Amino acid sequence: MTIEPILATLDQLEKLHISLLRIANEKTSRIKKNDISGLDQLLKDEQAHLAAILQTDKAREQAVVSLFTEQGRPVPLNPSISDVLDITEEPDHTRLKEAKDRLLHAIHELKWQNDLNQKLTYQSLQFVNLSLDMVRPRTESVNYSKKEIQGNAVTKDLASFDSQA
Template sequence: MSITTILTSLNNLEKLHRSLLRIAYDKTAVIKNGDMEGLDQLLKDEQSHLAAIIQMDGLRQRDVAQYLADQGRSASLNPTVTDLLDVVPEADNKSLEEARDRLLHAIHDLKWQNDLNQKLTYQSLQFVNLSLDIVRPRSESVNYSKTEISGQKISKEQPSFDSNA
């Protein structure tokens, strides 16, 4: 197992995260415009990207574990690139760090954009709830009356049958 395979996995992960970031940017525009059909399609695209990222990350973990095993090192349950930095030769160390930093930067940008989208969605929901509250009729009383609290109910209706007759 060579470092080149791991670098390829990291580069592919970065590309997938950048593509997911583009979807997040598109999602921001769609949320601002209120396009629900567009948002639905972007969510489907996002799900397929996430499945590809999970699969690619599994391959990366397998490759890292294999490289560590080839070097006679034990691998943790979820081996990371940081685990490799102590093992790889100096020539490969720099390229591995650069690939890791690019991927971390893409993940950071994606997290920031997703936080923004979450806030925009929350504000949209607040606006919808406010609009519904304005349109929806209010009930007369939300409090209990004095007679309901004491357990006495005074009926204003007269019975239609007089049992004393």
């Protein structure tokens, strides 16, 4: 077996991650515009992409397992592209490494964009909470204060029992 099925799944994973990156970029603009309905639709699209990525990654894992079994090598517990790189020789090694590097680059860009979206969402939430705190009336404390429990100092000096009466 050649590494062609593995390269095909890596290329598919790269395309899916780049598409997910486009969604993440669009999410950034929707967050900035405060477009909640558009953001909701993007989240649904993102879920579909994640499901496709999981399915493609399983296909990649199966292709790696097939390669190992056909070569009579022990199959690693969690077969990865690094495992395949260890057993391949030129020119397949170079092609596989380039595909892996492209995928990792797309993943790192996606991670950076998602971190930005998370920070923007957190700032928006802070702004909403600040606005609500400014509008919302302050509630009086329902607990007793120390002064109310101990009473006034003036009343302590007065006797509660009048012996001359």
